[in-house]
Amino acid sequence: MTFIPLYDLFFDLPHPAASPSCEQARIFGPPPSLVNAVGSVIQELYDPSNVARVARFAFPDHDDQLHVLDDSHKILDDEDLVSSPGLNGKDVYIYSFIPHRHVFTLRLKSGVRIHGHVRRYLPPHSDANGRADVGRRGMRAFCIMTRAFGGERFYNCVLKTVEAIRNVASDMEHRNEGLGKSSGSDFLHKLLIEHARMCLS
Numbered sequence: 001m002t003f004i005p006l007y008d009l010f011f012d013l014p015h016p017a018a019s020p021s022c023e024q025a026r027i028f029g030p031p032p033s034l035v036n037a038v039g040s041v042i043q044e045l046y047d048p049s050n051v052a053r054v055a056r057f058a059f060p061d062h063d064d065q066l067h068v069l070d071d072s073h074k075i076l077d078d079e080d081l082v083s084s085p086g087l088n089g090k091d092v093y094i095y096s097f098i099p100h101r102h103v104f105t106l107r108l109k110s111g112v113r114i115h116g117h118v119r120r121y122l123p124p125h126s127d128a129n130g131r132a133d134v135g136r137r138g139m140r141a142f143c144i145m146t147r148a149f150g151g152e153r154f155y156n157c158v159l160k161t162v163e164a165i166r167n168v169a170s171d172m173e174h175r176n177e178g179l180g181k182s183s184g185s186d187f188l189h190k191l192l193i194e195h196a197r198m199c200l201s
Helices: 032-045 048-058 064-069 152-174 185-200
Strands: 009-014 026-028 101-107 113-121 140-146
Touching: 009 048, 032 048, 032 185, 048 101, 048 113, 048 140, 101 152, 113 152, 140 152, 152 185
Parallel strands: none
Antiparallel strands: 009 026, 009 140, 101 113, 113 140
């Protein structure tokens, strides 16, 4: 029986129409000890064109053609830039943000089906000193890519945990308590390693 790891890749993606001030997309692979188990999947999905493809599935309500015609994505004017540098209409306050999750499926060139579990979130604001109610920020999405079928509730709990870890780490960084920035990748690696140990032992 072929071992299928808990996940193949983890994406942290900005909205396709994000303002220039938003962080770029980040990809986290498995720990070195499990790279061989997801090798072919990593090779295809690490391609920049496929990162953009995953981002469109993470934000299916975004339309590139309508985006060109929509003025809300344009950088704010000079008066607004005084208090909101580099923002556009896709940067929102937390009180107007509605968390969202969904699942999509891609077929790779090899014919393998891979499922994406998505959770949209708002990242901590760099100037808010740990406060969640201050400042506009660009919407992002966590996305776990896996060949394993099902488990929607489980993967949603994993994504919630990663978001919580990142928020706590950001808060502790502002308080100078030494934890520093965390993407949640350590948690994901330990989860993957423990799952492999249980399945292969």
